[in-house]
Amino acid sequence: MSTAETWEYPEHKQFERVPTLDQVDPSDSKAIYAARNQKIRDDWVKAMEARLIKEKLDECYRTEGVNHYKSCRHLADMYLKSIKTHRVEGFRKST
């Protein structure tokens, strides 16, 4: 069991890029599963990106003080855009 002293950052897992759900052969179950997992991972990575942008925006707001309207505008725009686009949607397409 790891303790505070021995804890190490988990190894960063890299996943192979596989064909997406649009490209995959519908009869290949394994490929479909892999494509689904990839989509979900990508969605959560995007959600994490939005979270990181928010953290940067918070930091900017704290450091800039009264100048935040001008100085943090680019981060605010990025964040507003990301909360609309960087959503965790899932892999199923509604017919």
Next chain:
Amino acid sequence: MILSLLVTPILGVIGVILSGENSSLQKKVALASSLLTFVLSLVLWAGFDSNYNGFQFVSSFPTVTTQEVVGVDASWESIKTGIKYFLIAFLVLETLLIAVFVVLDLLLFYICFESVLIPMFLIIGIWGARERKIHAAYQFFLYTLLGSLFMLLAILVIYFEVGSTDYQVLAVADISETRQRILWLGFFLSFAVKVPMIPFHIWLPEAHVEASLAGSIILAGVLLKLAGYGFLRYSIAILPDASVFFTPLVYSLAVISIIYSSFTTLRQVDLKKIIAYSSVGHMNITLLGLFSNTIQGIEGSLILMLAHGVVSPALFICVVILYDRYHTRLLKYYRGLTQHMPVWSIMFFLFTLGNIAVPLSANFVGEFMTFTGAFQQNPVLTVLGGLGMILSAAYGIWLYNRTAFGAQSRYLAPMGDINRREFMTLLPLLFLMFVMGLFPNLFLEPMHLAGRSMNTQPKH
């Protein structure tokens, strides 16, 4: 590892049988077996990799095993006859309940789903309190069985169409939308009875009232969640287009159930029935979240199921604490209990707050997320469903006010506050309620990847 979870209660059954006629030893063996199963489930939970979206040990549901431990502990003194057979039925029920959540085959799921009815039927029908227990046991059994027959037909159709009942094959199988709708209705009937939704809900108050304490705990804590699990794992995952199509139906019935059951709760005079009807409302709120097609809704409903599985049994324990002393569940006899049962009053108050979904409790996290998700799906019905929160506050506070406050009741002589065993039965549930409410991410983290795989992308 999962196998150990399934086998341990069976070993407990063997231990109980080998304990002979020594009822004290039988109870200790059963408790030890349940505790061991609980510890094993915690080990599984600790070993779960949140970053992997796939089947590992699958559903490590510690609350199933928690409620078994609580159930054995809670019925320590109340079951007086046939203790050995009660413990055997209970441990077999534990195995079957764990099996329902861990199997990856549709037919096995059905078998375990139905098999759960048998020990439960015995627990209600033999160890219930009054003559009406037979009626309640039959009602419980027949309602669920009738609904499940349609699910069996649907499973057979799926098998003949896809060629397998393995979940991983079904998850990628392409079933036409028309057929999906028919199959969905078959599954819906079964799970709607189990939730329970109006108008299939009548078995629940009967079963809850007539069952012994352990039976009520398992019923409220675990059995009702079989429906939510079934909806999520099978209806939504395997029949997604039909789930989207029928979402308005589910929402309408769920909202009607929430409002109707909440108003009905206000009319009840039996303490156990009040909590039983409140369970109807809460479980229908989870349906709003499950069918919201949003990550917040699904995770919220899962947390609400966990939270309800902790709080509702605790409320039943509080009520049965009173019943053990005064042998009545009628609300009109209880008054001013704070004066001579202050510890009980505190516990009951905290669990009532949990039931009302007050912030800091797990139910609040679940309901908030559920309504957040449901609002994105259907704002109007969600607002109506939100009335359930207001009404649950109404009946929760009304119930607590009537029992705990006021002048001491002239019908009841002081019988002593809760004892150490009862307190120790409630304490882990209180702890769980607050841990889930304060640190919901402990429970949400493992759900993130899996929860999202259930959803359908909205049409753009």
